[in-house]
Amino acid sequence: MIIQKQNGKAVPVQNSFKEKFKMVAKTMMGLEEVLADELRAIGAQNIECINRAVLFEGDMRLLYRANYTCRTALAILKPFAEFEANNDQELYDQVYRIKWEKILDVDCTFMIDSTTSGEIFTHSYFAALKTKDAIVDRFRRNFGQRPSIDTENADYKFNLHIRDNQVTLLINSSGDSLHKRGYRQAVGLAPINEVLAAGMIKLTGWKCDTNFYDPMCGSGTLLIEAAMMAMNIPAQYYRGDRFAFKRWKEFNLGEWKSVKQEEDRKIGSTDFDYEIWGNDIDLNVLSQAEKNLQFTKLHKDVMLFNGSFEDQDPPEGRTLIVTNPPYGERIKIEDLNAMYQQLGDTFKRRYGKDCEVWLITSDFEAMKHIGLKPSKKIPLLNGQLDCRFLQFELFEGSLKENRASQGSKGASPVEEERDTGASPVKEERGTGVSPVKKRSTGASPAEEDKGAQPVKEGDTGASPVNDNDND
Numbered sequence: 261m262i263i264q265k266q267n268g269k270a271v272p273v274q275n276s277f278k279e280k281f282k283m284v285a286k287t288m289m290g291l292e293e294v295l296a297d298e299l300r301a302i303g304a305q306n307i308e309c310i311n312r313a314v315l316f317e318g319d320m321r322l323l324y325r326a327n328y329t330c331r332t333a334l335a336i337l338k339p340f341a342e343f344e345a346n347n348d349q350e351l352y353d354q355v356y357r358i359k360w361e362k363i364l365d366v367d368c369t370f371m372i373d374s375t376t377s378g379e380i381f382t383h384s385y386f387a388a389l390k391t392k393d394a395i396v397d398r399f400r401r402n403f404g405q406r407p408s409i410d411t412e413n414a415d416y417k418f419n420l421h422i423r424d425n426q427v428t429l430l431i432n433s434s435g436d437s438l439h440k441r442g443y444r445q446a447v448g449l450a451p452i453n454e455v456l457a458a459g460m461i462k463l464t465g466w467k468c469d470t471n472f473y474d475p476m477c478g479s480g481t482l483l484i485e486a487a488m489m490a491m492n493i494p495a496q497y498y499r500g501d502r503f504a505f506k507r508w509k510e511f512n513l514g515e516w517k518s519v520k521q522e523e524d525r526k527i528g529s530t531d532f533d534y535e536i537w538g539n540d541i542d543l544n545v546l547s548q549a550e551k552n553l554q555f556t557k558l559h560k561d562v563m564l565f566n567g568s569f570e571d572q573d574p575p576e577g578r579t580l581i582v583t584n585p586p587y588g589e590r591i592k593i594e595d596l597n598a599m600y601q602q603l604g605d606t607f608k609r610r611y612g613k614d615c616e617v618w619l620i621t622s623d624f625e626a627m628k629h630i631g632l633k634p635s636k637k638i639p640l641l642n643g644q645l646d647c648r649f650l651q652f653e654l655f656e657g658s659l660k661e662n663r664a665s666q667g668s669k670g671a672s673p674v675e676e677e678r679d680t681g682a683s684p685v686k687e688e689r690g691t692g693v694s695p696v697k698k699r700s701t702g703a704s705p706a707e708e709d710k711g712a713q714p715v716k717e718g719d720t721g722a723s724p725v726n727d728n729d730n731d
């Protein structure tokens with residue numbers, strides 16, 4: 261059901277399954293464009309990037325597909341009512357008018373997440389409370405019963421968005437945040453958010469046409485996201501059935517199954533024939549990566565090494581290196597500056613012209629100690645931390661030689677700031693770092709049992725509406 265504004269009033273409009281409607285895909289700051297590309301690739305129309313979200317249009321099959329495949333979406337929301345409200349009473353009345361019984365049953369649970377801006381509704385919490393009151397009052401008066409609030413695991417999650425006097429109500433079709441892929445059996449000390457990890461890989465422009473290496477892989481999030489891309493495994497393949505849209509009254513099991521089958525059929529359809537390697541100094545953390553990889557059945561496709569990054573070569577041949585080193589926030593390192601200096605030295609000494617290196621950090625002081633000028637600096641947020649995602653392009657030989665060979669002054673994006681003498685020449689391989697396991701060219705999850713069991717994860721996502729009136 262979609263409800264549109266007519267003469268300032270909310271009016272329901274029935275839409276058939278193939279009918280197109282507006283949607284909003286939520287994402288993280290800096291990932292809007294990559295999410296727009298993902299949506300474009302699955303047939304979304306009228307795409308528009310806004311702050312931390314992408315607006316688009318499509319039918320219900322597209323809503324299912326966006327939930328199942330978009331790696332950089334946190335949630336897919338469907339707007340269902342738009343109206344004007346100039347005060348609390350108008351908000352209440354407009355919400356009360358909506359035929360909520362067509363959306364919800366009395367015995368289900370719901371919650372409201374709200375954001376407000378402008379001078380009329382200055383407290384998003386109170387606006388959400390008014391909205392909740394209107395919904396439960398309508399149920400009580402018409403049916404003598406009302407649905408309950410559940411701030412943890414509600415059947416229906418609504419978003420109330422108010423800008424000045426413009427009110428939009430949206431229903432969250434995803435439920436739990438889509439970063440909860442379902443493959444985490446174990447977490448390291450500071451695991452990176454799965455959506456951020458996928459977004460970082462996409463920002464590098466990787467076409468799954470080189471090796472992939474994370475020298476500080478922790479619990480393996482970047483490795484798993486890279487492997488899933490390389491094997492064409494849908495983003496939510498391991499999530500199981502945990503999508504809010506499956507509880508909707510209009511849910512169509514046949515259409516959902518057909519979308520899922522179409523996407524699952526593509527698994528393993530790429531000719532990915534490169535290495536995916538991870539390395540970490542902490543064996544305990546590495547065993548968590550191993551557990552996660554085993555769960556995803558990608559353990560035969562990813563090779564793990566235990567040792568310090570400076571002792572480990574990347575795989576031979578063209579390699580994309582993406583890493584999330586400690587920032588000193590959650591993992592304490594005695595001398596972070598020295599560690600970043602060591603990182604820069606390793607880039608120059610051990611990684612060569614075949615490597616493109618990207619790292620994310622929030623430590624802008626330590627970053628300077630890398631001693632290489634990044635060719636790109638992309639602002640991203642890791643949780644609340646203001647981060648930069650930095651690209652370093654490496655060349656064989658000194659910067660001067662490289663410029664000379666390119667025949668143009670200043671064409672090279674690399675400038676060695678700290679150690680101008682060092683040339684990034686690759687060294688001999690194999691320095692006694694112990695591989696945790698050997699790669700076998702064996703089966704990808706496409707060939708193995710597809711029935712990996714999803715895990716239940718707690719909901720930490722949205723800010724709930726407290727319900728004093730709750731049972």
Ligand SMILES: C[S@@+](CC[C@H](N)C(=O)[O-])C[C@H]1O[C@@H](n2cnc3c(N)ncnc32)[C@H](O)[C@@H]1O
Nearest residue numbers: 448451452476478479481540541542568569584
């Ligand atoms: C921020 S965590 C990476 C988290 C990872 N992206 C994940 O999703 O779990 C940084 C990792 O760097 C590792 N580390 C610290 N010093 C290292 C070193 N010298 N060589 C290799 N790994 C190191 C830590 O053990 C930790 O797992």
